[in-house]
Amino acid sequence: DQQVKQNSPSLSVQEGRISILNCDYTNSMFDYFLWYKKYPAEGPTFLISISSIKDKNEDGRFTVFLNKSAKHLSLHIVPSQPGDSAVYFCAPTSGTYKYIFGTGTRLKVLA
Amino acid sequence: NAGVMQNPRHLVRRRGQEARLRCSPMKGHSHVYWYRQLPEEGLKFMVYLQKENIIDESGMPKERFSAEFPKEGPSILRIQQVVRGDSAAYFCASSPSAGAGITGELFFGEGSRLTVL
Numbered sequence: 001d002q003q004v005k006q007n008s009p010s011l012s013v014q015e016g017r018i019s020i021l022n023c024d025y026t027n028s029m030f031d032y033f034l035w036y037k038k039y040p041a042e043g044p045t046f047l048i049s050i051s052s053i054k055d056k057n058e059d060g061r062f063t064v065f066l067n068k069s070a071k072h073l074s075l076h077i078v079p080s081q082p083g084d085s086a087v088y089f090c091a092p093t094s095g096t097y098k099y100i101f102g103t104g105t106r107l108k109v110l111a
Numbered sequence: 112n113a114g115v116m117q118n119p120r121h122l123v124r125r126r127g128q129e130a131r132l133r134c135s136p137m138k139g140h141s142h143v144y145w146y147r148q149l150p151e152e153g154l155k156f157m158v159y160l161q162k163e164n165i166i167d168e169s170g171m172p173k174e175r176f177s178a179e180f181p182k183e184g185p186s187i188l189r190i191q192q193v194v195r196g197d198s199a200a201y202f203c204a205s206s207p208s209a210g211a212g213i214t215g216e217l218f219f220g221e222g223s224r225l226t227v228l
């Protein structure tokens with residue numbers, strides 16, 4: 001039962017351009033959505049989140065969009081930088097510690 | 112460094128041996144969570160503990176796996192009689208309060224990578 005899907009396992013983007021990472025979910029009980037970033041051999045680090053009462057949250061170069069009717073969220077990074085190269089996980093939750101992680105999208109930003 | 116500390120970072124065991132993974136939460140955090148990441152998969156919740164209490168172990172296999180968070184010392188995830196399918200990265204996270212999804216994020220350690228030969 002895959003409640004969270006990140007259908008693009010990898011993405012390559014030129015430095016300075018926009019990176020768009022997508023996440024689809026099936027559970028309508030999710031009400032808080034987080035994005036985590038993970039470098040090799042390190043633990044995930046929190047990046048940005050959005051509550052289900054909003055449809056957009058912005059933090060510097062990072063913006064998360066939530067479309068509840070489509071059960072879809074996306075992370076936009078603009079401009080992309082080489083240091084953004086990492087694996088990005090979306091992790092919805094229904095307000096508890098049981099984050100449901102997607103399988104991740106490996107972003108590579110080319111200099 | 113007041114981050115979540117996990118050790119060992121890498122552990123190799125033969126089938127049938129025991130694996131013990133340790134986690135010290137961030138200073139001031141009394142809530143500890145263990146997640147497991149199998150190859151090519153996302154992280155999956157295993158267990159949530161507070162000091163001396165297991166709050167939710169619904170994600171943990173019923174046999175061979177156990178977890179504790181004693182009054183003194185780190186949280187320990189113990190896997191008895193390991194099998195090859197236990198090979199994974201085990202991540203510990205902590206938070207200052209429960210329901211971290213509402214109040215904020217979980218803070219993850221760097222993980223312990225278990226390889227079972």
